[in-house]
Each structure stands twice: as structure tokens, then as C-alpha cells.
Amino acid sequence: MFSSRTPGDLNPNRLTAILQQRQRDGLPFIDLTQSNPTRAGFDYPADLLAPLAHPRGLAYRPQALGLPEAREAVVADYARRGIRVPADRIALTASTSEAYSLLFRILCDPGDEVLIPYPSYPLFEHLTRVDGIVPRPYLLEYHGRWSVNLPALEQAISPRTRVVLAVSPNNPTGSYLKHDELRAIEHLCARHGAALVVDEVFADYPLPGARNGAAGDVLAASEALVFSLGGLSKTIGLPQAKLGWIAVAGPPTLAAAALRRLEFVCDLYLSVSTPVQAAAAELLERGAQVRASIQTRVVANFRRLAEMSGATPSVTVLEAEGGWYGVLQVPTLATEEELVVELLTAHGILVHPGYFFDFPRESFLVVSLLTPPPDFADGVRAILRHFDCTVGGHARG
Ligand SMILES: Cc1ncc(COP(=O)(O)O)c(C=O)c1O
Structure with a gap:
């Protein structure tokens, strides 16, 4: 009946299904994937439109x-x-x-x-x-x-x-x-x-x-x-x-x-x-003032990400020159999908897996720099702790 222009399987993927269940259960999480600026806590002037x-x-x-x-x-x-x-x-x-x-x-x-x-x-x-x-x-x-x-x-x-x-x-x-x-x-x-x-x-x-x-x-x-x-x-x-x-x-x-x-x-x-x-x-x-607030936030969050990850040698923040995202290379403790599911279910942190963006190999995590700074810092701290293979981190369980 239908053309092959749309995917054969339109069911939510595993990560989305787990997230939806978490939302139905009323469990909180820090969303490090928010890329909709109108939902990221910026002050839009009420009469902008x-x-x-x-x-x-x-x-x-x-x-x-x-x-x-x-x-x-x-x-x-x-x-x-x-x-x-x-x-x-x-x-x-x-x-x-x-x-x-x-x-x-x-x-x-x-x-x-x-x-x-x-x-x-x-x-x-x-x-x-x-x-x-x-x-x-x-x-x-x-x-x-x-x-x-x-x-x-x-x-x-x-x-x-x-x-x-x-x-x-x-x-x-x-x-x-x-x-x-x-x-x-x-x-x-x-x-x-x-x-x-x-x-x-x-x-x-x-x-x-x-x-x-x-x-x-x-x-x-x-x-x-x-x-x-x-x-x-x-x-x-x-x-x-x-x-x-x-x-x-x-x-x-x-x-x-x-x-x-x-x-x-x-x-x-x-x-x-x-x-x-x-x-x-x-x-x-x-809209120039909205752009300025977004710019200030993404720069501050990227700096914070780079500073915080400096103390965790097992995690590398990749160089970035522009945009709204940060990429972390993390140890392959499991498949990327498992890593992301575990971050969500065990720590309440939602990130995008690299495969979502077709990174040719694992393991990469993508975080949105639009995230409000306190949530961003808390989320990044939890990720770093999870992947810290040296002290008190995942490696020691
Ligand atoms: C690279 C890129 N192009 C385009 C868009 C979407 O732009 P529009 O809302 O104008 O379709 C996005 C949204 O995230 C994007 O990441």
C-alpha cells in the first residue's frame, strides 16, 4: 500500500521507549538532548512576535x-x-x-x-x-x-x-x-x-x-x-x-x-x-538578543564541559568550533546503546548516542549545549563519574 519513502518500521526505538516509560512512571531525568531553544529556559521577550x-x-x-x-x-x-x-x-x-x-x-x-x-x-x-x-x-x-x-x-x-x-x-x-x-x-x-x-x-x-x-x-x-x-x-x-x-x-x-x-x-x-x-x-x-543569550550559554557550557572533563582522563571532549553540541569520547564499557540506556536508567541522565549521528565507530556521546547551566553541570558530572576508570567510578562498580 505505502511507498518505501517512509520507513517500514515507525515504532519508537529502544531508547525512546525506555524514556517514554520513565516519563509515564513520573521519574525525573536531566535532559542533555534538548535542542529546542524555546524549551531551554531562555528569556524570550514577551512581545517578540x-x-x-x-x-x-x-x-x-x-x-x-x-x-x-x-x-x-x-x-x-x-x-x-x-x-x-x-x-x-x-x-x-x-x-x-x-x-x-x-x-x-x-x-x-x-x-x-x-x-x-x-x-x-x-x-x-x-x-x-x-x-x-x-x-x-x-x-x-x-x-x-x-x-x-x-x-x-x-x-x-x-x-x-x-x-x-x-x-x-x-x-x-x-x-x-x-x-x-x-x-x-x-x-x-x-x-x-x-x-x-x-x-x-x-x-x-x-x-x-x-x-x-x-x-x-x-x-x-x-x-x-x-x-x-x-x-x-x-x-x-x-x-x-x-x-x-x-x-x-x-x-x-x-x-x-x-x-x-x-x-x-x-x-x-x-x-x-x-x-x-x-x-x-x-x-x-x-531576535538579536535571543541569539546573544544562546551564544553566551553555549560558550559557557562548552567551556564548563572542557574544564570538568579535564580531571577525567578516560573521557575526551572533542574539539568543536561552533554550534549547539558537545561530543564526548568515552570508554567502550558496553555498546553505545547500553551506555546511554544505563546513563538514563541508573543516573537519570539523557544523552544522544553517537550512532544516532552516524559516527563510524563507538563510543561517543552527544550533549546539547543549550541545557540550562546548573542541569548541564550536574549531568556532565554524573557522566564523568560513570566513566571515571580511576577513582570511585564505573570500573570499581
Ligand atoms: C544542521 C541542521 N539543519 C537544519 C535544522 C532544522 O532547521 P529548520 O527548523 O529550519 O528546519 C537543524 C535542526 O536541528 C539542524 O541541526
């Missing part, structure tokens, strides 16, 4: 790529980050997820392939399959810092490769795509007739380990067709506002052709609401 109620939103003026004033607001937001892009190279979407789908539809036929980084954003697997295309992994490697395994990426390219996806900074590794990597991938894409899509939703959140100018300028592309993705979801911590965007760069004729096709597909749905478009400039301006 007031611009959505402005009467200018009462007139419906459908424009497939977005209202001119909203596209200009996105241009101004790129300018805030020192990046120049013209308004006619911007397409608005309801979310980054929708942006991926629109791009897959203009670039891929069913059965075509998209290269996705491992480890990275778990949704890629589903976002590709739901559009009838095939995800193929390429590896990011950690040698004290993360880098793209470029030879492996090149090997993964096939005649059916239409798109290379990258996330910068990446979720959850926190690694930026460096200038040299970016240009090398762009070159490969140009040679193989593929497009490069770079998800920059976390670009506003550098961590203390970020080197100045570490991130390559995605929109400086001139060889290949390149797309940069962003949105209100992360840039001002408002996923529910449902406004994302695609900025297009590359050879001018290709970029113009891509925008015409995006316009065609966007016109079929017209999914971005008029009130959010009309309010975009004001929301981006008002």
Missing part, C-alpha cells in the same frame, strides 16, 4: 521566491555576518528541511544520489529517502580537529551524484568547512556536474575553539552551483516562526537557471506565510 500581528500581513501578495522586503531582510542578515549576496539570489522557505526538499526536487531525479557527511544531522537519511533519492555517506575524520576526508568524498561520487551536502558548522561535530575544503569540494562538484549545498544554520554560534576566519565563504563560489541555507530557527532561536532561506551562488547562468526552477517549485506550494515575511526584518532585529 508582535511584528507578526502587523496589518501589513493582512494583504496576500503571493510571490514564489518571497516578498522583496523579506528577501532584503535576509540580505541584511548575511551582511551582518560580513557576507554579500544580492536579493535576487535569495529564495524563502518555511524551514531548512523544506529548503532541502526544494533543492532535491530541482536537482535530482528519483534514484539519483546525494552525498551526506558522517557524522552529521540525522535527518538527512529521511529527508533524502522521502524525496525518492539515495543518500551516500562521506566521512569526516577527527585527528585532534575535524576534517573532510576528501579522497573518500571523491571516491563516493558516482555518475548519479547530483548533490554534495555539508553542514558548517556541523551538527554535532561543531566543525566548520574550512576555506580549502570548501574550494576543493566545489571543484569536485564542478567537475562532476553536482551542486554543493551548505547548511549554515549554526553559523552564528562560534565556540571558543573557532579560529578567526576558519569558515570558508560559501557564497564566494564561482566554479560550481552552490546553495547556502539558513533560517530563523537557529539564527534567532524561533523554529516555530517557520522562515528559512536559500542563497544561491556560482556561475551566473547556472545560478539564474536554478532560481527560475526554484521559483517554479516554490510557486506550487507558496508555503511561507505572508505575516512572517512582512515581519522578517523586524524579527531578525528583535
Whole structure:
């Protein structure tokens, strides 16, 4: 009856089932997986969304790529980050997820392939399959810092490769795509007739380990067709506002052709609401204070994580340059799934296992740096105690 675009088994996985039981039993836990900023105890100004109620939103003026004033607001937001892009190279979407789908539809036929980084954003697997295309992994490697395994990426390219996806900074590794990597991938894409899509939703959140100018300028592309993705979801911590965007760069004729096709597909749905478009400039301006609070917290939590783990040699916090996550490498005392289940059931600490993000080997834990600081410190302390193989820790039972 149903297509294979959705998974055959939609039942909750083991960890989710255990968590749901714990919630039904009313047992408390510290949630180190919270990645929804609106539920992480930040003070959002009560009238932050007031611009959505402005009467200018009462007139419906459908424009497939977005209202001119909203596209200009996105241009101004790129300018805030020192990046120049013209308004006619911007397409608005309801979310980054929708942006991926629109791009897959203009670039891929069913059965075509998209290269996705491992480890990275778990949704890629589903976002590709739901559009009838095939995800193929390429590896990011950690040698004290993360880098793209470029030879492996090149090997993964096939005649059916239409798109290379990258996330910068990446979720959850926190690694930026460096200038040299970016240009090398762009070159490969140009040679193989593929497009490069770079998800920059976390670009506003550098961590203390970020080197100045570490991130390559995605929109400086001139060889290949390149797309940069962003949105209100992360840039001002408002996923529910449902406004994302695609900025297009590359050879001018290709970029113009891509925008015409995006316009065609966007016109079929017209999914971005008029009130959010009309309010975009004001929301981006008002949301700066939310962004600042998120930034302060993720930096403080990452510093705390690094400091606290310093006293536990069996646990390593991996270098991160940006984003909302911290990655801990821990001793393989059991499978990752068992480790995470034990942290939850024995200590009331919820973390993500590395396999959730397709780390190619075990054992890694991923924690959200959005967690309110007292909970974050308590949770991290419990994890470190659990894995401390030297004194009073797990090794001694
Ligand atoms: C890398 C990455 N891209 C996109 C998103 C989601 O963005 P949106 O809410 O705009 O779909 C997330 C959410 O966690 C993410 O981690």
C-alpha cells in the first residue's frame, strides 16, 4: 500500500521507549538532548512576535521566491555576518528541511544520489529517502580537529551524484568547512556536474575553539552551483516562526537557471506565510538578543564541559568550533546503546548516542549545549563519574 519513502518500521526505538516509560512512571531525568531553544529556559521577550500581528500581513501578495522586503531582510542578515549576496539570489522557505526538499526536487531525479557527511544531522537519511533519492555517506575524520576526508568524498561520487551536502558548522561535530575544503569540494562538484549545498544554520554560534576566519565563504563560489541555507530557527532561536532561506551562488547562468526552477517549485506550494515575511526584518532585529543569550550559554557550557572533563582522563571532549553540541569520547564499557540506556536508567541522565549521528565507530556521546547551566553541570558530572576508570567510578562498580 505505502511507498518505501517512509520507513517500514515507525515504532519508537529502544531508547525512546525506555524514556517514554520513565516519563509515564513520573521519574525525573536531566535532559542533555534538548535542542529546542524555546524549551531551554531562555528569556524570550514577551512581545517578540508582535511584528507578526502587523496589518501589513493582512494583504496576500503571493510571490514564489518571497516578498522583496523579506528577501532584503535576509540580505541584511548575511551582511551582518560580513557576507554579500544580492536579493535576487535569495529564495524563502518555511524551514531548512523544506529548503532541502526544494533543492532535491530541482536537482535530482528519483534514484539519483546525494552525498551526506558522517557524522552529521540525522535527518538527512529521511529527508533524502522521502524525496525518492539515495543518500551516500562521506566521512569526516577527527585527528585532534575535524576534517573532510576528501579522497573518500571523491571516491563516493558516482555518475548519479547530483548533490554534495555539508553542514558548517556541523551538527554535532561543531566543525566548520574550512576555506580549502570548501574550494576543493566545489571543484569536485564542478567537475562532476553536482551542486554543493551548505547548511549554515549554526553559523552564528562560534565556540571558543573557532579560529578567526576558519569558515570558508560559501557564497564566494564561482566554479560550481552552490546553495547556502539558513533560517530563523537557529539564527534567532524561533523554529516555530517557520522562515528559512536559500542563497544561491556560482556561475551566473547556472545560478539564474536554478532560481527560475526554484521559483517554479516554490510557486506550487507558496508555503511561507505572508505575516512572517512582512515581519522578517523586524524579527531578525528583535531576535538579536535571543541569539546573544544562546551564544553566551553555549560558550559557557562548552567551556564548563572542557574544564570538568579535564580531571577525567578516560573521557575526551572533542574539539568543536561552533554550534549547539558537545561530543564526548568515552570508554567502550558496553555498546553505545547500553551506555546511554544505563546513563538514563541508573543516573537519570539523557544523552544522544553517537550512532544516532552516524559516527563510524563507538563510543561517543552527544550533549546539547543549550541545557540550562546548573542541569548541564550536574549531568556532565554524573557522566564523568560513570566513566571515571580511576577513582570511585564505573570500573570499581
Ligand atoms: C544542521 C541542521 N539543519 C537544519 C535544522 C532544522 O532547521 P529548520 O527548523 O529550519 O528546519 C537543524 C535542526 O536541528 C539542524 O541541526
